[in-house]
Amino acid sequence: MLEALKHLPQAEESQETLRSHFTDLNPALNKRQAAIESDRCLYCYDAPCTRICPSEIDVPSFIQNIAVGNINGAAKVILDQNILGASCSRVCPTEILCEHACVRNHDAEGAPVKIGLLQRFALDNAKFEQHPFQRDASTGKKIAIVGGGPAGLSCAHRLATLGHDVVIFEAKKKSGGLNEYGIAKYKLTEDSAQREVEFLLQIGGITVKHEQVLGKNLQLADLRRDYDAVFLGLGLGASRQLGLTGEDAPGLMAAVDYIAELRQAEDLTKLPVPKQCVVIGAGNTAIDMAVQIARLGAEQVTLVYRRGAEHMSATHHEQDIAKANQVRIVTWAQPQEVLRDAEGKVSGMRFARTKEVGGKLQTSGATIDIPAQAVFKAIGQCMDNSSLSDALAKDLQKQNDKIHVDAQYRTSVSGIYAGGDCIADGQDLTVQAVQHGKLAALAIDNDLKAKV
Incomplete structure (x- = not known):
């Protein structure tokens, strides 16, 4: 997955030293x-x-x-x-x-x-002598859940407690979604995400099938036919594009892809680390990327955002973490051109200086060039259209390029529900995805009982 950075040198510090950079951000209370x-x-x-x-x-x-x-x-x-x-x-x-x-x-x-x-x-x-949740009597109903991230796992657990049998279809090799692949390594350390998944599954009644990709080896029409209900917890599987020439140049990639590799890496010394890099974005993912590459040994890390710091979606707490890790934050600068060397590799990024006029963003005519051997995009995620490519999926009503649901998390297709980052209403927070899954499970349960 890090093919775009294979020409860069690997981390210079020892594995032991690098691991020490990714201990808990906030030490636990005694x-x-x-x-x-x-x-x-x-x-x-x-x-x-x-x-x-x-x-x-x-x-x-x-x-x-x-x-x-x-x-x-x-x-x-x-x-x-x-x-x-x-x-x-x-x-x-x-x-x-x-x-x-x-x-x-x-x-x-x-x-x-x-x-x-x-x-x-x-x-x-907490030390439970037995699992704190017990299943209700079996209902004989089977529910399919597409996506083993926070929304899907939460939905599965609540449905299992209500006596339903659940099958989770997960595209990756591990369950956990964002918690496993997308959170900074210093926030969720070691195998904490997997331990939580294992605890959740102990209630029973939940089967997980990995490497099942909707739109490829899994079809929504088949799930709707074979199960009493379907819940889509797809997340947002594609990174937004800058829309610039040279966006496929070696050295430029999505921040979420690097973070995923970092979280799964057993040997941190094998990761490619540029001396200078640019992170484009203003959210928590941008902060996570910038801080982690700095901790891996990048000497100059610059986070660039097209508006002012007060407009950044990353909280002040997150911005302070970046500053504490010597991340330089440049605001009022918009990506204009990917700079490349004679071999076509990324050598930097040119940004157009911006300003706000009447509430609208405009370029000022000035530019700024920032040298970098790697540029990481953290400008947001969007739906992976390939996952909704079969005939039935195309009937799902969309809103702002996400799946539209009603107050009960029902989609426009009968028997299919959705929640988490893939639906139109949301803040892209783990805790909110968990809530979506829980409430969708209650809605599914009520609808199935109503049919009976």
Whole structure:
């Protein structure tokens, strides 16, 4: 997958040193720290932290359980609403969600309750004698789920608890989706994503088939015929293009592809690392790419965005992480031309300086050239049209190039539901994908019961 970078030198530091660069971004709380932090919670009635949580976790309840030493109880409260709560405690942007809404988040207090770290403490330290979820009596119904990412896994787990049999069809060799392939290695370390998948599957009633690609060796019409319902948790499988000449030049590639290789790499010293690189984008993926390539040994990493820093979708917390890792952030610059050397390889990127006039972005006429041996695109993902290429899939109504669903996550084709990043309504957050899957499962269950 890193064919575009094969001409670049490999990482120079030792495997041991490189691994040390990808330890936990936020060290876990110990027992005493968790006890002190949980005592700061006021256990608000109609708590704003719970109201803003996309997966509707009862935050005061789980924190109160921690405060009294009931770690298993705290974990169960979280898992009841978010079966992927362990990964969400690490990757969820709590600084703009629950912790931002915390009533202690004001100048006099100095800081909100550390909800994310407390959630992680509960799930990392819970010790269940038996699986905390039991299946209802079998309904005899079979549901197909396409995509083994957060939305698909969440949907599968909730359907299994309701007594349905579920088959997950996953395109890659491992389940987990974004958690396994798309999150920075210093956020979800080691095999934490796979451990969470294994825990989820322990409920039973869920079969996973890997390397099953919709539109290739898997057809939507066949699934609709053979199963009582189908849930599409496809994610966004294609990277957006810059639309510039030379975009296929050696040295230019999608950031998500490099991140996926990095997350799966057993030997980090084998990864190609440029001396200078440019990351184009303004979201968390752009930050993840820039920080990780810097930690691998790139000497000059420049993140470029066409608008101002205040318009970046990456949170201030994420931007601070980039700055702490010596990532240079250049704003008000729009990609104009891929610069290439005599051999046709990337040698840099030319950007047109931009400005905002009447709310619209315009170029100023000035340009800036940034030397680089690699350019990474992190300008967003879009639907992979090949996955929706069969006759039935073409009947799915689209909205903004994503699948349109109603309030019950039903698509325009009867018996087919969808959720996660592939649907029109969403913020592309793991926690929101989990919620989509959970709610879609409840809708599927209700619809199947209504038919009976």
